[in-house]
Amino acid sequence: MLSFIARRLGLLIPTFFGVTLLTFALIRMIPGDPVEVMMGERRVDPVMHAQAMERLGLNKPLYAQYLDYIGNLAQGDLGESLRTRTSVWDEFLTLFPATLELSLAALLFAGSLGLVAGVVAALKRGSMFDHGVMGISLAGYSMPIFWWGLLLIMFFSVWLGWTPVSGRIDLLYDIPPVTGFMLIDSLLSGEEGAFVDALRHLILPAIVLGTIPLAVIARMTRSAMLEVLGEDYVRTARAKGLSPARVVFIHGLRNALIPVLTVFGLQVGTLLAGAVLTETIFSWPGIGKWLIESIGARDYPVVQNGILLIACLVIMVNFVVDILYGLANPRIRHQR
Amino acid sequence: MTATTTSPALDQALLYPSPLKEFWQAFAHNKGAVAGLGFMLLIIFCALFAPWAAPHNPSEQFRDFLLTPPVWLEGGQAQFLLGTDELGRDLLSRLMHGARLSLLIGLSSVLMSLIPGILLGLTAGFFPRLLGPSIMRLMDVMLALPSLLLAVAIVAILGPGLINTVIAIAVVSLPSYVRLTRAAVMGELDRDYVTASRLAGAGLLRLMFVTVLPNCMAPLIVQATLSFSSAILDAAALGFLGLGVQPPTPEWGTMLASARDYIERAWWVVSLPGLTILLSVLAINLMGDGLRDALDPKLKNAV
Numbered sequence: 344m345l346s347f348i349a350r351r352l353g354l355l356i357p358t359f360f361g362v363t364l365l366t367f368a369l370i371r372m373i374p375g376d377p378v379e380v381m382m383g384e385r386r387v388d389p390v391m392h393a394q395a396m397e398r399l400g401l402n403k404p405l406y407a408q409y410l411d412y413i414g415n416l417a418q419g420d421l422g423e424s425l426r427t428r429t430s431v432w433d434e435f436l437t438l439f440p441a442t443l444e445l446s447l448a449a450l451l452f453a454g455s456l457g458l459v460a461g462v463v464a465a466l467k468r469g470s471m472f473d474h475g476v477m478g479i480s481l482a483g484y485s486m487p488i489f490w491w492g493l494l495l496i497m498f499f500s501v502w503l504g505w506t507p508v509s510g511r512i513d514l515l516y517d518i519p520p521v522t523g524f525m526l527i528d529s530l531l532s533g534e535e536g537a538f539v540d541a542l543r544h545l546i547l548p549a550i551v552l553g554t555i556p557l558a559v560i561a562r563m564t565r566s567a568m569l570e571v572l573g574e575d576y577v578r579t580a581r582a583k584g585l586s587p588a589r590v591v592f593i594h595g596l597r598n599a600l601i602p603v604l605t606v607f608g609l610q611v612g613t614l615l616a617g618a619v620l621t622e623t624i625f626s627w628p629g630i631g632k633w634l635i636e637s638i639g640a641r642d643y644p645v646v647q648n649g650i651l652l653i654a655c656l657v658i659m660v661n662f663v664v665d666i667l668y669g670l671a672n673p674r675i676r677h678q679r
Numbered sequence: 680m681t682a683t684t685t686s687p688a689l690d691q692a693l694l695y696p697s698p699l700k701e702f703w704q705a706f707a708h709n710k711g712a713v714a715g716l717g718f719m720l721l722i723i724f725c726a727l728f729a730p731w732a733a734p735h736n737p738s739e740q741f742r743d744f745l746l747t748p749p750v751w752l753e754g755g756q757a758q759f760l761l762g763t764d765e766l767g768r769d770l771l772s773r774l775m776h777g778a779r780l781s782l783l784i785g786l787s788s789v790l791m792s793l794i795p796g797i798l799l800g801l802t803a804g805f806f807p808r809l810l811g812p813s814i815m816r817l818m819d820v821m822l823a824l825p826s827l828l829l830a831v832a833i834v835a836i837l838g839p840g841l842i843n844t845v846i847a848i849a850v851v852s853l854p855s856y857v858r859l860t861r862a863a864v865m866g867e868l869d870r871d872y873v874t875a876s877r878l879a880g881a882g883l884l885r886l887m888f889v890t891v892l893p894n895c896m897a898p899l900i901v902q903a904t905l906s907f908s909s910a911i912l913d914a915a916a917l918g919f920l921g922l923g924v925q926p927p928t929p930e931w932g933t934m935l936a937s938a939r940d941y942i943e944r945a946w947w948v949v950s951l952p953g954l955t956i957l958l959s960v961l962a963i964n965l966m967g968d969g970l971r972d973a974l975d976p977k978l979k980n981a982v
Contacts, residue, residue: 484964
């Protein structure tokens with residue numbers, strides 16, 4: 344197992360350097376003069392221009408600039424935002440819990456509903472329910488989620504008035520950030536009604552963000568379950584006279600979960616991309632909205648290292664899923 | 680059946696069907712795929728003939744008919760079948776012209792990633808020592824970023840607009856073509872017919888493009904269909920974020936973005952562009968399923 348982990352870690356290092364190379368290159372591919380772009384004005388005074396080039400290290404050869412970049416990263420220096428002058432890392436840390444809370448809620452929604460729908464559809468193969476689940480999941484998979492979010496807002500917030508339109512919590516409540524998770528913080532604050540309010544703010548964005556993962560998980564669970572239910576050990580379990588529930592959940596689902604687990608991991612990328620859209624629609628103060636706003640404001644240090652941080656996050660999650668997959672399925676460990 | 684027939688060539692049932700007919704039979708077996716094809720033909724018709732078939736000019740503003748509801752609602756006007764938007768522009772005409780853009784973006788980005796993807800994939804498959812792994816590592820790096828985020832990053836650098844949207848989407852879908860081509864090539868390289876061709880003295884280029892590539896096309900065609908639908912989706916998402924095609928060009932995502940402010944008063948301005956996106960993407964995905972079943976039965980159960 345250890346050698347398996349070490350091998351996977353070894354693959355991680357070139358990928359990480361590749362990503363730094365990518366973010367390094369991105370910022371240098373901006374058309375035009377970098378100093379003028381960053382200062383937002385044309386024809387900067389030549390002396391000031393030279394000073395800025397010196398300060399930003401842009402007068403050095405490219406490889407030296409890249410080494411500087413890596414050196415700064417190694418010291419945990421991700422630069423500072425041009426707009427707020429706070430460090431990119433601090434901004435990321437304050438905003439990330441909001442995205443994490445939203446993503447976890449979305450995964451919970453998608454995972455619980457998707458597993459149940461997939462298992463039932465597989466058990467009732469060919470029934471109306473099965474066709475319904477497959478049809479809905481194909482539609483969910485094709486869904487433009489930014490439109491889906493607008494539709495839900497129109498229906499639940501504007502027409503029915505059940506849920507708030509945007510934000511994480513009503514302005515009436517003053518919640519001190521302790522964990523960064525609004526649900527937990529609102530409970531800790533002890534303010535009456537704050538928790539319910541936070542929950543009402545969370546529901547719609549979580550559904551919107553969870554829609555595509557839900558479709559994928561339901562489809563995957565169904566096909567994995569169908570495969571497992573045809574296996575000999577399931578027939579044996581049935582022949583032994585075990586209760587149907589035990590056969591389905593203990594013998595069937597546990598084995599069907601292995602491929603579903605990988606899909607969960609792959610959905611993290613989908614979630615982070617979806618977070619950009621969902622957070623924009625619901626004014627959710629997370630890293631997706633942060634990134635889009637920084638792009639609009641040409642805040643290049645944030646764009647560059649925000650993308651780097653997100654890429655590292657995806658790489659790390661995929662690594663963990665790989666390891667879990669190796670734990671769940673020993674055959675993987677011994678390949679090659 | 681007609682086992683007593685002396686001349687089997689006369690019996691159509693005993694003839695091996697032409698590949699095209701066989702393909703069509705397998706494809707038509709999937710009803711969803713046929714429905715998807717039907718809807719796509721409608722969209723293609725709209726796109727091709729938009730300037731003549733659309734009732735109005737997409738950017739003409741009817742100042743007396745701002746936010747007119749669709750014709751079947753109270754206050755609807757027969758001249759604006761699907762109603763008008765906040766500037767009094769005819770929605771149906773805008774959607775029809777939007778179909779041109781979406782199909783154009785989809786088609787050009789698929790071509791722009793399919794061709795380099797096949798070339799890189801073939802190279803990676805034929806040179807498994809040094810070149811192959813380095814190409815694949817590069818693709819891993821690109822896969823580390825969620826596709827929409829990478830597209831957003833590229834557009835952020837290059838600036839918004841039609842051409843940059845196409846470039847961003849093409850770059851984003853490149854890795855899947857490279858991986859798919861390489862995997863298919865690796866599977867074919869050990870086959871006897873490749874060895875035979877090699878022994879017959881076929882050069883590298885002939886081996887690549889004439890011997891091996893045609894046998895790897897099935898999964899690539901399926902992938903091209905699927906990435907066509909995600910290209911439409913990503914282009915609309917970029918447009919919605921204000922990073923894609925710029926208003927007043929009638930692009931479906933851009934139309935949604937400007938409709939956001941009228942969510943309380945005019946549901947049709949918000950619903951109809953999104954519904955068009957959903958149905959087009961769904962239709963292409965259904966077609967992709969049918970194509971996969973018809974061309975590549977091995978993948979039938981894959982998600």
